[in-house]
Each structure stands twice: as structure tokens, then as C-alpha cells.
Amino acid sequence: MDIREKVAMLSEEIREKSPLIHNITNYVTVNDCANAVLAIGASPIMADDIGEAADITAISSALVINIGTLNRHTIPSIFEAGKRANEIGIPVVFDPVGAGASLLRNNTSREIVENIKLSIIRGNLSEVSFIAGLEVSTKGVDSSEADSTKYDAVDIAKSVAKKLNCIVAITGATDIITNGKTLVKIKNGHKMLSRVTGTGCMTTALVGSFAGATDDYLTAAVAGVASMGIAGEIAYEKCGRIGTGNFHIAIIDALSNLNSDTIKERALFEVSFD
Amino acid sequence: MDIREKVAMLSEEIREKSPLIHNITNYVTVNDCANAVLAIGASPIMADDIGEAADITAISSALVINIGTLNRHTIPSIFEAGKRANEIGIPVVFDPVGAGASLLRNNTSREIVENIKLSIIRGNLSEVSFIAGLEVSTKGVDSSEADSTKYDAVDIAKSVAKKLNCIVAITGATDIITNGKTLVKIKNGHKMLSRVTGTGCMTTALVGSFAGATDDYLTAAVAGVASMGIAGEIAYEKCGRIGTGNFHIAIIDALSNLNSDTIKERALFEVSFD
Amino acid sequence: MDIREKVAMLSEEIREKSPLIHNITNYVTVNDCANAVLAIGASPIMADDIGEAADITAISSALVINIGTLNRHTIPSIFEAGKRANEIGIPVVFDPVGAGASLLRNNTSREIVENIKLSIIRGNLSEVSFIAGLEVSTKGVDSSEADSTKYDAVDIAKSVAKKLNCIVAITGATDIITNGKTLVKIKNGHKMLSRVTGTGCMTTALVGSFAGATDDYLTAAVAGVASMGIAGEIAYEKCGRIGTGNFHIAIIDALSNLNSDTIKERALFEVSFD
Numbered sequence: 001m002d003i004r005e006k007v008a009m010l011s012e013e014i015r016e017k018s019p020l021i022h023n024i025t026n027y028v029t030v031n032d033c034a035n036a037v038l039a040i041g042a043s044p045i046m047a048d049d050i051g052e053a054a055d056i057t058a059i060s061s062a063l064v065i066n067i068g069t070l071n072r073h074t075i076p077s078i079f080e081a082g083k084r085a086n087e088i089g090i091p092v093v094f095d096p097v098g099a100g101a102s103l104l105r106n107n108t109s110r111e112i113v114e115n116i117k118l119s120i121i122r123g124n125l126s127e128v129s130f131i132a133g134l135e136v137s138t139k140g141v142d143s144s145e146a147d148s149t150k151y152d153a154v155d156i157a158k159s160v161a162k163k164l165n166c167i168v169a170i171t172g173a174t175d176i177i178t179n180g181k182t183l184v185k186i187k188n189g190h191k192m193l194s195r196v197t198g199t200g201c202m203t204t205a206l207v208g209s210f211a212g213a214t215d216d217y218l219t220a221a222v223a224g225v226a227s228m229g230i231a232g233e234i235a236y237e238k239c240g241r242i243g244t245g246n247f248h249i250a251i252i253d254a255l256s257n258l259n260s261d262t263i264k265e266r267a268l269f270e271v272s273f274d
Numbered sequence: 275m276d277i278r279e280k281v282a283m284l285s286e287e288i289r290e291k292s293p294l295i296h297n298i299t300n301y302v303t304v305n306d307c308a309n310a311v312l313a314i315g316a317s318p319i320m321a322d323d324i325g326e327a328a329d330i331t332a333i334s335s336a337l338v339i340n341i342g343t344l345n346r347h348t349i350p351s352i353f354e355a356g357k358r359a360n361e362i363g364i365p366v367v368f369d370p371v372g373a374g375a376s377l378l379r380n381n382t383s384r385e386i387v388e389n390i391k392l393s394i395i396r397g398n399l400s401e402v403s404f405i406a407g408l409e410v411s412t413k414g415v416d417s418s419e420a421d422s423t424k425y426d427a428v429d430i431a432k433s434v435a436k437k438l439n440c441i442v443a444i445t446g447a448t449d450i451i452t453n454g455k456t457l458v459k460i461k462n463g464h465k466m467l468s469r470v471t472g473t474g475c476m477t478t479a480l481v482g483s484f485a486g487a488t489d490d491y492l493t494a495a496v497a498g499v500a501s502m503g504i505a506g507e508i509a510y511e512k513c514g515r516i517g518t519g520n521f522h523i524a525i526i527d528a529l530s531n532l533n534s535d536t537i538k539e540r541a542l543f544e545v546s547f548d
Numbered sequence: 549m550d551i552r553e554k555v556a557m558l559s560e561e562i563r564e565k566s567p568l569i570h571n572i573t574n575y576v577t578v579n580d581c582a583n584a585v586l587a588i589g590a591s592p593i594m595a596d597d598i599g600e601a602a603d604i605t606a607i608s609s610a611l612v613i614n615i616g617t618l619n620r621h622t623i624p625s626i627f628e629a630g631k632r633a634n635e636i637g638i639p640v641v642f643d644p645v646g647a648g649a650s651l652l653r654n655n656t657s658r659e660i661v662e663n664i665k666l667s668i669i670r671g672n673l674s675e676v677s678f679i680a681g682l683e684v685s686t687k688g689v690d691s692s693e694a695d696s697t698k699y700d701a702v703d704i705a706k707s708v709a710k711k712l713n714c715i716v717a718i719t720g721a722t723d724i725i726t727n728g729k730t731l732v733k734i735k736n737g738h739k740m741l742s743r744v745t746g747t748g749c750m751t752t753a754l755v756g757s758f759a760g761a762t763d764d765y766l767t768a769a770v771a772g773v774a775s776m777g778i779a780g781e782i783a784y785e786k787c788g789r790i791g792t793g794n795f796h797i798a799i800i801d802a803l804s805n806l807n808s809d810t811i812k813e814r815a816l817f818e819v820s821f822d
Contacts, residue, residue, distance in 0.1 A: 301575040304575060304576050305576055305577060305579060305580070305745065305746070308576050308577075308745035308746075309744060309745050309792065309793070309796065312743050312744065312745055312792065313743070313791075313792050313793075318745065319646070319649070320574075320575075320576050320616075320617055321617065321618075321646075321650070322617065322619065323617075323618060323619040323620055323652060324620070325618075325619075325620060325650075325651070325652035326618070326649075326650035326651065326652035326653065329649075329650040329651060329652070330649065330650055333649065347619070347621065522793075523793040523794055523796070523797055524791075524793060524794075525793065526791060526792055526793030526796070527790050527791025527792065527793040527794055528791065529791075529792075530743065530791040530792040530793065531791050
């Protein structure tokens with residue numbers, strides 16, 4: 001079965017299973033993340049107090065860690081929840097939002113990578129480059145630019161994937177998803193996605209949602225990234241010209257209507273193997 | 275005057291009085307709650323720091339406590355605000371989001387019930403069952419399923435209402451609102467409401483808004499629950515087929531247009547007495 | 549060049565420069581603020597932990613401080629970030645949300661005014677009156693009423709502007725912006741803006757965005773306030789009758805489409821000099 005068929009099938013399975021997805025995330029885009037998770041067919045729960053983070057992880061099918069508004073009160077919760085997720089064997093998806101932008105984010109990102117077994121990392125080129133140990137200069141959290149001339153996204157993704165034995169997804173004009181050997185390039189999406197806050201965070205929440213519904217994390221990562229890309233295309237067609245407000249809402253609409261047929265029709269995947 | 279007329283009248287009074295509603299709530303659905311409160315004609319304020327929680331309660335007409343993203347920094351604020359609300363005699367509305375899902379939520383819910391005189395509790399069957407002291411298994415915060423085969427919602431609602439001498443609202447396919455004797459069943463609503471995060475939280479914020487405009491808390495609870503149900507129906511008719519994004523926005527639209535005529539036309543109430 | 553032309557030009561420059569705007573703000577309206585900043589052409593970052601607040605300020609072009617959900621964990625971050633902003637010479641924009649409503653907000657507002665060199669203050673009449681040292685009674689954070697009979701907005705704005713040597717913007721039916729001498733009155737806007745939470749916060753975020761793109765803070769303040777007013781008018785024309793949900797989304801749409809032509813056509817400015 002090829003990746004397109006696997007993703008299409010997973011998009012139906014997730015609606016049957018409706019996995020509970022524990023998100024320790026930021027307060028800027030959290031509502032969109034919850035609605036994206038619901039739209040795709042999973043069930044969100046947000047809990048970041050140290051008094052319940054591990055307990056909530058224990059009843060969940062996946063844990064998503066997003067450091068968009070990192071703060072010292074929830075950092076211990078991230079590690080407690082991560083530890084529990086590793087113990088019970090559910091996937092941990094990490095979004096290193098703004099890694100490279102401050103010492104706090106840099107140090108916390110490093111500690112997460114070193115102490116929690118991650119299943120999937122999803123970020124932009126700049127953020128994943130930081131995880132790869134490269135010097136980066138970040139311009140905010142909604143930037144997906146980074147020094148695309150300086151580093152090769154495929155090389156960086158593969159090296160991080162091999163080093164951490166996980167799936168790496170670098171999203172941008174062309175999305176790159178790899179387990180270190182198999183490489184999936186996705187050409188879906190629309191540049192207007194960068195004009196709405198939270199499309200990156202939502203992508204990670206979708207990746208986490210799919211990871212909660214399958215053991216095949218490469219397919220889960222491709223499904224999550226492709227879902228946002230396809231939803232962005234449909235949203236742009238429907239109301240890109242109206243403005244970013246309606247475009248934002250149309251993304252959620254498109255996610256809520258996404259099914260295996262839409263994916264088969266629209267997915268622009270390019271697969272290669274080392 | 276029957277309940278339908280009381281609710282219709284209250285829906286006009288709230289717009290004249292525009293009561294200030296203090297919400298100590300979660301960061302996932304807080305924007306929707308604020309907009310729902312404004313849409314229905316009240317005025318929201320969110321303040322959860324221990325340094326001002328009681329002060330803000332003191333200038334408000336109702337206090338809404340929602341434990342959706344409970345954390346140790348705001349738990350003391352809940353008790354300070356609740357104490358002040360009880361002292362000055364304004365209603366306290368409690369939404370035990372996710373009660374049953376973690377020890378932190380369970381213990382805090384119990385302490386709230388034991389230490390704050392509540393006017394109204396609004397939750398799904400699973401959450402209110404927990405408050406009733408029953409064993410429950412919760413699947414996330416957007417679930418309204420619970421073991422409907424195992425427990426009878428009416429029995430649970432009445433027993434909690436009598437025990438705590440307050441109004442209890444259990445929302446679901448059929449909503450149940452009771453003061454322990456009078457029972458109001460509401461058949462408004464649409465199942466798509468469960469595909470948008472925060473419709474439960476918004477319902478509680480609406481209940482709190484109405485409670486800030488009347489001393490008749492049974493009517494306030496019915497008004498809040500019915501408003502969301504009716505808004506959900508209207509929103510579905512207008513754009514349920516577009517997707518959950520537009521449906522979400524249409525809920526706020528419908529709330530902002532809600533008036534006594536809409537309520538009289540659409541309300542599906544069934545009243546019985548012990 | 550008159551103010552209308554300056555604002556029109558700035559509305560184009562901001563999209564070229566895309567300044568990074570650091571927002572220490574509240575969790576109620578933060579998503580709207582981020583989307584408003586993006587819509588107008590700037591880039592938002594939200595970071596309020598003491599461990600990174602100053603670092604993030606250091607890479608930003610402006611700092612926006614909003615005390616809408618003030619809490620003791622981020623108050624020190626406000627001062628660290630403010631200090632850094634003053635050191636590196638980037639503008640600090642302050643929104644004293646709810647000043648007058650609690651001792652915590654009052655004391656913190658006073659300390660901010662005394663310890664951080666502010667470039668622009670944006671609030672409603674009640675909030676700015678508090679900053680001016682007048683006795684005020686506040687009714688929530690979405691109120692723009694205040695005792696307009698008791699105090700004269702122009703006098704208050706000018707006195708605060710002179711005392712603190714900054715730009716002061718008081719928004720209301722007629723917006724007032726002054727540096728203490730030059731006075732700009734703006735008659736754009738629509739009363740429906742008060743029925744959506746966060747339009748004040750978004751206005752301040754827009755002011756901060758423009759301040760990040762120019763050294764002329766009077767023009768930046770006028771640009772931010774006028775952008776929201778014009779967006780409100782356009783949003784009302786497009787879907788004011790649908791309800792406050794769609795109106796809310798249409799505000800972001802209008803901001804994302806705003807350009808120098810729209811501003812030249814619609815801006816209702818009245819300028820006077822002392």
C-alpha cells in the first residue's frame with residue numbers, strides 16, 4: 001500500500017477511533033488546536049498543571065508538546081507527562097516553537113530532546129535546524145523562512161531523524177517528512193497559511209491526533225502535514241480573497257470535511273528512499 | 275407565568291441590565307466564553323490572580339468557575355472569589371470540566387462543592403455523576419457521552435440538587451435542569467455542537483450571565499442552556515454543511531441575535547414536578 | 549505631508565518591514581491580537597516568562613504590554629521586558645486594561661507608568677483617567693463608557709501626554725490621540741465593535757505594530773486606531789447584520805486587506821494644534 005492510500009485510510013480510522021490527544025501547548029493558538037483536533041476526528045484535552053499532567057497523559061493516546069508560550073510553571077509538567085508517555089508507550093510529538101529565539105526555549109528544547117523519547121518532531125526549517133545543533137537566527141514564531149540558502153532541509157531532517165530515531169517533519173513551501181531513510185515531500189498548501197497564526201501549531205496537533213490512531217508514525221506525520229496543506233488549499237479556493245479572517249475559519253471547515261476521497265484527489269506526495 | 279415566558283422575558287432583561295460576569299475559567303475556550311457573554315447581552319471580565327480575584331468578584335453580578343485548565347496558581351483564587359461571592363450574595367455557577375479525569379480535578383471539585391455555596395452546577399452526565407459521588411470514567415473534556423446506560427441523568431441531577439440545595443443542569447442530547455423538585459427537560463440543540471470545543475464552557479458562561487440578571491436561578495439555568503441549544507440549531511441551519519469552523523462562528527451570531535421571539539418560537543421545554 | 553498621507557504611507561511600509569512585535573498580553577484576546585498583527589503586515593511573538601521576556605524584547609521592534617489578565621507570574625516579566633525595551637530604544641505601548649477595577653491593576657499600572665518609559669498609552673476614557681490620577685469606577689474591561697460627563701477626554705489625554713511625555717490614545721465614539729500639543733480626532737469606527745471582546749486589545753496591538761515600523765509614534769498611534777475603526781466600518785457593512793460572530797471575523801478580513809487607498813478614502817481625521 002502506498003503512502004497516499006495509507007494516509008487516506010488513516011483519515012477514516014481516526015474518526016472511528018476518536019483518540020484522546022493530550023496537548024501541553026501555548027495559550028495563543030490553543031483554541032484553534034482543540035478545534036483542529038476535533039475537526040479531524042480526534043478528541044483534545046489540554047492539561048498542563050504538574051498536579052495532573054501525567055495523569056491526563058495516562059488516559060490519552062498521544063501527547064503533543066508545544067513550547068509556543070513556554071513558562072517555568074509548565075516545564076516540569078512537560079517532563080512528567082513525557083516520562084509517563086514513554087512509560088506507557090504512547091507517542092510524543094514535539095513542536096519546538098521559536099527554538100533559537102531565546103535561551104529558555106533553546107535549553108528547554110535541548111532537555112526535551114535529551115530526556116523524552118520523541119516519536120515525531122514538527123517544526124519549520126529554523127526550529128528543526130536548532131534541534132540539529134545548527135546556529136540559527138529566528139524571526140518570530142510565525143516565520144517559516146529561515147536560512148533556506150544556508151542549510152538543506154532534507155539533510156537536516158534526515159540527520160535529526162537518524163540521531164533521535166524519530167520522524168522529522170519540516171514544513172514550508174515544500175514539506176519534508178522523513179524517518180531518516182524514507183523521504184516524503186508534500187507540495188500541498190498555500191502561502192496564505194503563514195498569514196494566520198497557529199497553522200503550524202495546528203499542524204502539530206493534527207500530527208499528534210493521527211499518531212494517536214496508528215503505530216505507523218511516518219504515515220501519521222504525513223497525514224497531519226498533508227491535512228493542513230490540503231485544508232489550506234480548499235480554504236483559499238473558498239475564501240482566500242475575502243481575507244485572512246474567513247480563510248482561518250475555512251481551514252477548520254475543510255479539516256472537518258476531510259476524508260479519504262479528498263486526500264486521494266489532492267495529495268501531492270513525492271516519495272524516495274535512501 | 276410558565277418557564278418559556280420567564281426565559282423569553284429574561285432574554286430581554288439581560289440586555290437592559292448588562293450584568294458584569296466574573297469568569298475564572300480555562301485558556302482554551304475563554305475567548306468564546308467572553309464573546310458568548312457579550313453576545314447574549316452581559317459583560318465579561320476574566321481575572322484569576324489571587325491579588326484581584328475577590329476584588330473583581332466584588333464588583334460583579336455573578337461568578338463563573340470553570341476548571342477546564344485547572345492549575346495550582348488559580349485554585350486559591352477560585353476559593354477567594356467564591357468566598358467573596360457568597361459573602362455579598364451573588365450567584366456562583368460551577369462547571370466541573372473533566373471531573374473524574376484526574377485526582378487534581380476530583381479533589382478540587384470536591385473542595386469547591388464543600389466550601390463554596392453554589393447556585394448552579396452545569397456539566398455533562400459524567401462530570402455531574404462525579405459530583406454525585408459516583409464512579410465515572412471520563413474520556414476527555416469534549417465528551418458528553420458517559421455511561422448513560424449505567425446511571426439515570428434525572429436521578430443524578432435531582433440528588434445533587436437536593437444535597438447541595440442548588441440548581442443542577444446536565445447537558446446532553448436532552449438537557450436536564452432541576453432544583454430537585456421541578457424538572458425541565460430541553461430538547462433543543464444539535465449534535466454538531468459536540469464537534470466545536472467550548473460549547474459546554476459557553477453554555478455555563480451563558481447560565482452565569484443570566485444568573486447575574488435575576489434571582490430566579492432555575493430560570494437562569496434554563497435560559498443559558500436553551501440559548502446554546504437554540505443557537506446551535508440556528509447555526510446548523512445556516513451553515514452546518516459548510517463545516518465546523520463556520521458553524522462555530524454562527525453560534526455566536528445566533529446568540530447575538532437571540533431575543534424573546536426566537537425563544538418563544540423554538541424552545542422545546544418539558545416541565546414536570548415531584 | 550498631512551497625517552492622512554503619513555498613515556497611508558505607513559500602512560504600506562509596515563507590510564514591507566514586517567516588524568516583530570513582542571506582546572505580553574492576556575489569554576482572553578491573545579489569538580485575535582496575533583491575527584490582527586499578522587493581518588496588518590507585522591509579525592507577532594508572545595512570550596511572558598521571566599526567563600525569556602527580555603530576550604524576546606531584544607529581538608523585537610516594539611513591545612506591547614496589556615494587563616487584561618494580569619497575574620503575579622508575569623508582572624516581573626513586564627518590568628524586565630520594559631527595561632530592556634528602554635535600553636535598546638524600541639517603543640513600548642501600554643494598554644491599562646481594567647485600570648481602576650482592582651488594587652492589583654491600579655498598583656501595577658502605576659508602577660508601569662513610573663518605571664517604564666512609555667511611547668504610547670492606549671485605553672478607554674475610564675482607564676486613561678485612572679492613569680491621569682482621577683477617581684474612576686470601571687464596569688468591566690469591555691466598557692468604553694466611563695463618566696464622559698464628568699471628565700473631558702481631550703483634557704485628560706493632553707495632561708497624561710505632557711506628564712509622561714508620550715502619545716496618548718483614548719478610544720471611544722470619537723477617538724482622541726495626542727502628544728500633548730497636536731490633537732487628532734478620529735471619527736471612524738462602529739458601535740458594534742464594543743460587542744466583540746478584544747477590539748480594544750487588538751487596537752493596541754495594531755498601534756504597537758505600527759510603532760515597530762516608524763519612529764513617528766503619533767502617526768503610529770493614529771494608524772493603529774484608525775485601522776481598527778476603518779476595519780470595523782467595513783466589517784459592519786459586510787456582515788454586521790449577520791451577527792457578532794461573523795462581524796468579528798470580518799474585522800480581521802478588513803485588516804488583512806487594508807492599504808493606503810482604503811485609508812485615504814475612509815479616514816475621518818480632524819487635526820488641531822495647541
